[in-house]
Amino acid sequence: MTEKNINGIKILHSELLDSTNKAAMAGEYAHLTAIVADRQSGGRGRLGRSFFSPDGGLYESIVLSPERILCGTGFCTAAAALAVKLSLERFGVCGLSVKWVNDLLRDGKKVCGILTEARTEGGEIERIVVGIGINLRAPDGGFPEEIRDRAGAVDFEGDKLELAAEIARVLGEYISLSPEKIAELYSQNLALIGRDATVTDYADGQKKLCGTILGVDENCFLRLQLPTGEIRTVSSGEIV
Numbered sequence: 001m002t003e004k005n006i007n008g009i010k011i012l013h014s015e016l017l018d019s020t021n022k023a024a025m026a027g028e029y030a031h032l033t034a035i036v037a038d039r040q041s042g043g044r045g046r047l048g049r050s051f052f053s054p055d056g057g058l059y060e061s062i063v064l065s066p067e068r069i070l071c072g073t074g075f076c077t078a079a080a081a082l083a084v085k086l087s088l089e090r091f092g093v094c095g096l097s098v099k100w101v102n103d104l105l106r107d108g109k110k111v112c113g114i115l116t117e118a119r120t121e122g123g124e125i126e127r128i129v130v131g132i133g134i135n136l137r138a139p140d141g142g143f144p145e146e147i148r149d150r151a152g153a154v155d156f157e158g159d160k161l162e163l164a165a166e167i168a169r170v171l172g173e174y175i176s177l178s179p180e181k182i183a184e185l186y187s188q189n190l191a192l193i194g195r196d197a198t199v200t201d202y203a204d205g206q207k208k209l210c211g212t213i214l215g216v217d218e219n220c221f222l223r224l225q226l227p228t229g230e231i232r233t234v235s236s237g238e239i240v
Contacts, residue, residue, distance in 0.1 A: 001035075006165035011036055013161060018042040020061035021131040025119050031065040034168045036161060040133075056137050058156075060164045062171055064128040069175045071182045073128055076175065077102050077116045078186045078220045080130045083171035084112055085189060088134075091163055093154045097191035100213075100222050100239060104134075105191050109152030111135050132167065136160060183218050190215060198240040199224055201232075209234070 001012040010033045017023050017037040024035045037059045062080075066073060081098045088096060099105050104112035115131040135153040143151040156163065174182065192213050199209045199222065209232060214223040222234040 004161060006162055007169060009034060009165040009168045011161055011165055013037075015039065016041060017059070019131075020059050021115060021117055021129050024061035024063050024129040024131075025117065025127070029063040031063065031068050032168050032172050033063045034164050035061045035063075036164045038160075056135075056139055058132070058134040058136055058160045058164060060133075060167065061129050061131045062168045064130060064171075064175065066125045066128060068172075069128065071175050071177050071179045073118065073125060075179050075182045075220060076128055076130055077114050078182055079174040079177075080114050080116065080132060080167075080171055081112075082182070082185055082189060083167050083174050084114070084132060084134065087163060087166040087170050088154060088156070090166060091156065091158050093156060096154075098186065098189045099191045100216065101220070101237070106152050106154060110150055111152045111154050130171065180218060183216060183220050186220050187215050192239065197224075199234055200238045200240060201234050202236040202238070203234070208240075213239070 001014045004011045004013065012033065013036045015038045017040055019040055019042050020035045020037050039055050040059050064076065069076065071079060081102065081104060084104055085096045085098065095106050097105050102114040103110050112132065112134045117129050118125050119127040135151065136156040138153045142148060193215050194212065196212050201207045201209055209224055209226065211224040211226040214225055217223055217233060222237065224232045224234060226232060
């Protein structure tokens with residue numbers, strides 16, 4: 001890895017890593033250190049899924065010290081989504097919105113995924129690692145057929161390490177906010193509000209729920225109105 005300091009953020013950069021999250025978990029790194037790779041051979045998404053990580057993307061894992069997360073560790077993914085959106089906007093990328101719970105969309109297609117993991121020691125959370133994968137541009141030959149209809153790119157042409165540093169810096173600011181403020185900002189940037197959707201509720205045996213997306217509550221849990229008029233709150237799930 002090569003080391004750089006960009007605007008006070010320590011960047012450890014490699015051309016290829018198995019997984020930036022795995023590397024960030026294995027080492028001993030200070031708060032807001034960013035592990036960055038041009039490609040990943042074993043990138044991971046939620047639920048153990050593989051994360052397509054070709055050359056041309058930004059794959060970044062940011063180390064967070066739990067005592068510095070004033071909004072609470074449960075809000076790290078929401079804070080990261082906001083940090084990525086704001087940072088890209090500062091580099092001229094517009095038209096982004098947040099898809100609950102851990103994706104960013106542009107023109108209705110996924111351009112960024114986020115995976116937050118914790119390392120525990122003695123039953124206590126010792127470290128939080130926020131993994132961020134951004135499709136800076138479409139890969140040569142296009143996206144694989146199985147994701148082509150839902151994957152997009154942000155068409156970023158700037159310095160990816162400067163972007164990585166800005167994301168880490170802004171994330172550091174967001175995690176110092178109150179949980180109420182994070183939920184408010186997250187709600188303001190949420191995609192698909194008012195749209196009908198199917199939601200998989202992981203907290204209820206992966207039950208499928210069909211309804212209208214109302215937004216999120218003070219915990220950033222999804223609020224869904226069912227056809228019966230009942231409003232359900234989904235704490236862990238996925239919009240299909």
